[in-house]
Amino acid sequence: MRRFQTIKAYLFLSPFLVFFIIVTAYPVLYGGYLSLFGQHGAKMWFVGLSNFKAAFTDPLFWQGFGMPVFLLLVQVPGMIVIAIFIGLLYERIRHSVVYRLIFYLPYALPGVVAGILWSYIFSQSMSPLVALWNLFGVAKPIFITLSSVRWVLLIIILWEWTGYTSLIIYSTLVSIPKEYGEAAQMDGATWFKVAYYIKVPLLRNTVFVLFIFNSIGAMQVFNEPRMINILLTLPQNYTPAMYLYNQAFAYGSFTYSIAMGLVLAAVIFVISFFFMRQSMNELDVHA
Amino acid sequence: MKASHRVRFEVVAILLALFFLLPFYWLVQSTTKDVGQLMQGTFVPGSPNHFIDNLTGVFAYNHGMFIHWLVNSVLYSGVGSVAGTFFAAMAGFAFRRYRFFGRKLLFILILGFALVPGFATTLPLFIEFKNFHFLNTAWSVIVPSVLNVFGVYLMAVYWNQVPEEMFDAAMMDGTRETSIFLRIGLPTIMPGVTTVLLLSFVAIWNNYFLALIMLNRYEVFPLILGITTISSASGWPVYNLTLMGAFLTALPLLILFTTLQRFLAPQLTGSIK
Numbered sequence: 001m002r003r004f005q006t007i008k009a010y011l012f013l014s015p016f017l018v019f020f021i022i023v024t025a026y027p028v029l030y031g032g033y034l035s036l037f038g039q040h041g042a043k044m045w046f047v048g049l050s051n052f053k054a055a056f057t058d059p060l061f062w063q064g065f066g067m068p069v070f071l072l073l074v075q076v077p078g079m080i081v082i083a084i085f086i087g088l089l090y091e092r093i094r095h096s097v098v099y100r101l102i103f104y105l106p107y108a109l110p111g112v113v114a115g116i117l118w119s120y121i122f123s124q125s126m127s128p129l130v131a132l133w134n135l136f137g138v139a140k141p142i143f144i145t146l147s148s149v150r151w152v153l154l155i156i157i158l159w160e161w162t163g164y165t166s167l168i169i170y171s172t173l174v175s176i177p178k179e180y181g182e183a184a185q186m187d188g189a190t191w192f193k194v195a196y197y198i199k200v201p202l203l204r205n206t207v208f209v210l211f212i213f214n215s216i217g218a219m220q221v222f223n224e225p226r227m228i229n230i231l232l233t234l235p236q237n238y239t240p241a242m243y244l245y246n247q248a249f250a251y252g253s254f255t256y257s258i259a260m261g262l263v264l265a266a267v268i269f270v271i272s273f274f275f276m277r278q279s280m281n282e283l284d285v286h287a
Numbered sequence: 288m289k290a291s292h293r294v295r296f297e298v299v300a301i302l303l304a305l306f307f308l309l310p311f312y313w314l315v316q317s318t319t320k321d322v323g324q325l326m327q328g329t330f331v332p333g334s335p336n337h338f339i340d341n342l343t344g345v346f347a348y349n350h351g352m353f354i355h356w357l358v359n360s361v362l363y364s365g366v367g368s369v370a371g372t373f374f375a376a377m378a379g380f381a382f383r384r385y386r387f388f389g390r391k392l393l394f395i396l397i398l399g400f401a402l403v404p405g406f407a408t409t410l411p412l413f414i415e416f417k418n419f420h421f422l423n424t425a426w427s428v429i430v431p432s433v434l435n436v437f438g439v440y441l442m443a444v445y446w447n448q449v450p451e452e453m454f455d456a457a458m459m460d461g462t463r464e465t466s467i468f469l470r471i472g473l474p475t476i477m478p479g480v481t482t483v484l485l486l487s488f489v490a491i492w493n494n495y496f497l498a499l500i501m502l503n504r505y506e507v508f509p510l511i512l513g514i515t516t517i518s519s520a521s522g523w524p525v526y527n528l529t530l531m532g533a534f535l536t537a538l539p540l541l542i543l544f545t546t547l548q549r550f551l552a553p554q555l556t557g558s559i560k
Contacts (some may be wrong), residue, residue: 002386012378012468013393015377016377016434019371019374019434022415023408023433024434027408027411089299092293102304104544106307108540109310110492113537116533121313125325126526128329163307220404223496244406248410258411261410268404272402
């Protein structure tokens, strides 16, 4: 009986598994193998772990992490705080359905298109913001330059993901029984107190998951800076992902790039693991 | 709650809405401008209006390359999402219905490998496809797009909502497994199937990195890659055509999201920026 079940199960699984092996499982193992080789053009020779050694001592690779770390420290916490505020706001305003759609809409726009749009909006040549800033009496508009580009990137990513995040927060908020807040409000708690002391703590799990996914995303930023790169030449190692891409396709060092990809994967794994353990600990303490 | 509070919240909501809508408005009004008008940096549509010029311009660009890109995008996203969703539904069905050898291990393995970031898998995949002579063909984008690991996970969740009795009743009637899957199972989880289908269609439509790695012939580009290459003979970006191309690339997605919003509620997928 069990054997029949196994045969039937694998028949249903087989199309998926074929693609899974070709597209993920084999490339991961093959990448591990290739990373052990030195390479120049089509020539390859075994070098053991020296690609990894090179990656660990390559300052350009680690400098590239400046941007993800900036996002991790500023964008991710900032966005989650704003998203919690917006999530709470949905409960307080009329026509919240309309606002939810509007705030979600940037998510529907491809990252590439968002990158093109915002880099044009902040470009010296096309920016409509001069008119806007004049309207509000700001004399010196911000344009996209090498020193301001991280803030532009911050705005782009906040614009793309805050609405999406707020909807995830909101879906957790609506699952909180209304009585919780009402009882407190009867006792004279203000809206802010209800939100801060009752609702926000109940969001803990959702916030941890959001932290993990957004940190993973921050480590891999590529599309938006690459679009900015069309207008403003960025350093080849502006983000780790850009460095990987440039090493492979501009300089032809494929096996070195693959080794760095594995290091990046390991960094991401450590971060997810750290957050995961952190959230477990938190839950134990408060359970 | 006090009325003054409510007003304050509404004002905040309106200001946020303006921020979120601003780039959309700017994109739409930009499609009416030629390069000279774009350089004036205003918020009002161009006068005279160049919308039609830009539209015909983008379709005429490089001997009608835009049509190729549009057809490719539809082909890659269509085939990738339909096949991928169907295979994910089958895999999810297997996990739900059978207690088979290696069930748990396989599920963990699939999720574990799914955590490996695209940047670590795409380069070896590039070399693998190079060896297969797959590069620069539709296959090099379609094959990776068919794989939908998160879809399997979502499908397993949807299948778990189908009661056991439903399968038992079908078994009693002597229905074959494939018919149970196709005639009874799939219609029951249709809303879930629609969600996975739409999400993967959008994800493939927007997948810039994969196309960038695998393709370097204009004829096989999807829109998302094609629009970033629009340039003049001397290699300068052509802003008005790029913006029109970006508008046309985003338009189907915006229509999908506004009309089918109930199927496109945000799922906690990994956010790949």
